[in-house]
Amino acid sequence: MAHGDSYKHTEKPKEGRKTFFRLMSYLSGDRHLLAIIGILIVISIACNLAGSYLLRPIINDYILPGNITGLVGMLVVLGGVYLSGVAAVFIQYRLLNKIGQRTVTRIRMDLFRKMEILPVKYFDEHQHGDLMSRYTNDVDKISDVLTDSLSDLLSSALTLIGIFALMIYISPILTLVTFITIPLMFLSASIIVKQSRKYFKAQQATLGEVNGYIEEMISGQKVVKVFxxxxxxxxxxxxxxxxxxxxxxxxxxxxxxxxxxxxxxNTLNYVIITIVGALLAIYRGFDVGGLAAFLQYSRQFGRPINELASLYNNIQAAIAGAERIFQVIDEPAEKEDCENAIVLSDIKGEVKMTDVYFGYRPEKLILKGVSLHALPGETIALVGMTGAGKTTILNMFPRFFDIKSGDITIDGISLQNIKRSSLRESMAIVLQDTHLFTGTVKENIRFGRLDATDEEVIEAAKLTAAHSFIKRLPQGYDTLLENDGSNLSQGQRQLLNIARAAVANPSILLLDEATSNIDTRSELLIQRGLDQLMTGRTSFIIAHRLSTVRNADKILVMEHGQIIEEGTHDELLADKGKYYSLYKEQFQE
Incomplete structure (x- = not known):
């Protein structure tokens, strides 16, 4: 995928409001806690506003008259009010953190659950680093908003309303004066937010590109250095x-x-109110306590506006991240099984392809009318030049991709009428590219069949010539593998992949260049193990080393998406066609 693809998809999100409400729907499971948080927010705001208003009676009734005893009592009341507000805020943020983490856990789970049912094609077309960025950076943006910004947004809005109401109550004239600068505040905030929102979205998309490139370079570092x-x-x-x-x-x-x-x-507003308030106190008898309280509110009035604008930026960044996450969640999953799909049982292993056409892109066909027939227990080898369509055929059997036309059957049952899970459980595949998970050697082999016993794991390893090198590892089968088994050789990693296939005990075996990364001596050992593994199983082998397919029951020679020759090793050599040419090229003196 081009590095700019994710940017193109997220630079101009068109459904910000819809995304916001969809994000909020993840909070629905914690309605009771949200209600408590709402009450706590109201309490904290009420305490904050009441504390500021108490300045009026404190100044008018106790400081100016010199009532020290009463002043001490009012200060105790004021301290109690502020302490109540602090306690409400503390509990509020504890609950918010709990809700926020629960919510992002649900989002991650939905994202991961969807990833597990996406078609293979999706991962071929998207950068892995960009997908990782959605799990990390984008989810973190959402977490920040849910655990902090949303409550601050509600708190700022209610504070603004409360301050405005008390300002009118104290002095309607000074409230009108306050509105001289408010239009400027909102206009400035609107302009800044509009520009900030645009660049936050672009920042998230570009961050995905950078992460994608880093992931590619880390995994391909050897290639970079070699060249x-x-x-x-x-x-x-x-x-x-x-x-x-x-x-x-x-x-x-x-x-x-x-x-x-x-x-x-806000400072400009404060200066204007101070001047006008002083004039009102001198010429209109406006009380000093009221002026002090009003000035306190005017100073606070700009803070919620500032916070609202700032929080809006954070929310926009979170929405940009949420849209990227929902893009994955909304991707079409693998097609559902047909209504009457069956579960395979007592599989004999007869596989038949009839006039199959397929292309990864509609305009470019890879397979062009391919037909083949494998009887139960037969070993079918696919040979031919790179790009002939061999691996594509293997991708058709477990339905990683669905054919364009034609039909594929197992024991006479069309793949379309078999449950995918049942179909894939009947097969095991060993690819040219190895992959090992973080865990012990034993756990990696058991991944082929999770209920396999330790004895079955060891037998599978012995069958595929992996047992001897495993025993030489520091902790044997309990040796921990990390970073895709980087502490093993390429051949050893492949041996474990083959052992994983063996422990699955499949009815149909798919081998795509399974021995290409193995040295000649190990290849002979593995070939004996594979011969035992393939006994009684229908097997399909892709191999460029023609020496490994000599004993196949049938060899299919492919070229440009079509089968051009078919027969045993001896028959094809006798025909002196394409297979004969390929064989001579490999073994000529």
């Missing part, structure tokens, strides 16, 4: 890094402008 392209990949990364820097700088610039702009406008 001496360190300078080239550094230059490519510099371009992506600078792109991220530019987007991030602009996002942070506009986001960072909010606070100083609002503070300056």
């Amino acid at each position: 001496g392209h360190e300078e080239k990949v550094m230059q490519d990364f510099e371009i992506l890094n600078q792109k991220l820097k530019t987007k991030s700088e602009k996002a942070q610039l506009y986001s960072g402008m909010m606070m100083p702009v609002m503070q300056n406008l």
Whole structure:
């Protein structure tokens, strides 16, 4: 996938409101806690506003008259009010953190659950690093909003309403004066938010590109070093890094402008109110306590506006991340099994392809009218030049991809009429590219069949010539493998993959260049093990080393998506066709 693909998909999200409400739906499981948090927010706001208002009676009734005893009592009351507000905020954030973590756990689970039912094609077309970015950076943005920003948003909105109501109650005239700068605040906030939102979205998308490129370079570091392209990949990364820097700088610039702009406008508002309030106190008898309380509220009035604008930026960044997550969740899963799909049982292993056409893209066919017939227990070898369609045929059997036309049957039953899970349980596949999971050697082999006993795991390893090298490992079968088994040789990793297939005890075996990464001596040992493994099983083998397919019951020679020759090793050599040419090329002196 091109590095710019994810950016194109997320730069201009069109359904921000819909995404927001969908994100909020994940909170529905904690309604009772949300109600408690709402009550706590109201209590904390009420305490904060009441504390500011108490300045009026404290000044008017106790400080100016010199009532020290009463002043001490009022200060105790004031302290109690503020302590109550602090306690409410503390409990509120404890509950919010609990809800936030529960929610992002649900989101991650939905994302991972969807990933497990996506078709193989999806992972072929999307950068793995970009997908990882959705699990990490995008989920983190959502977590920040759910555990902090949403409550602050509600708190700021209610605070703004409460302050405005008390300002009108104290002095309608000063409240009107306050509105001189409010339009400027909202206009400034609107302009800044609009620009900030645009760059936050671009920042998230570009971050996905950078992560995708890093993941590719980490996994391909040996190739980079072998070809001496360190300078080239550094230059490519510099371009992506600078792109991220530019987007991030602009996002942070506009986001960072909010606070100083609002503070300056708020200071201007405070000065104007102070002057007008002083004039009212001198000429209209406005009480000093009321002026002090009003000034306190006017200073606080700009804070909720500033917070609302700033929080809006955070929410926009979270929505941009949520859209990227929901893009994956909304991807079409593998087609559901047909209504009357059956579970395979007592499989004999007769496999038949009839006039099959297929292309990964509709406009370009890979398989063109392929037909083959494997009888139960037969070994079928597929040979031919790279790109002939051999691996594509193997991808058809477990329905990693569905054919365009024609039919494939197992024991006379069309694959379309078999439950996918049942179909795949009847098969085991060993690919050219090995993959081992973090865990012990035993656990990696048992991945082929989770209920396999330790004895069955060991037998599978012995069958595939893996037992001897496993016993030499520091902890034998309990040796921990990490980082795709980097502490093993390529051949040893492949042996474990073959053992994994063996322990699955499949009815149909698919081997795609399974021995290509094994040395000649190990290949002979494995071939004996594979011969035992394939006994009584229908097997399909792809191999470029023609020496490994001599004993196949039938060899199919492919070229340009079609089977051009068919027969045993001796028959095809006698025909002196394509297979004969390939064989001579490999074994000529």
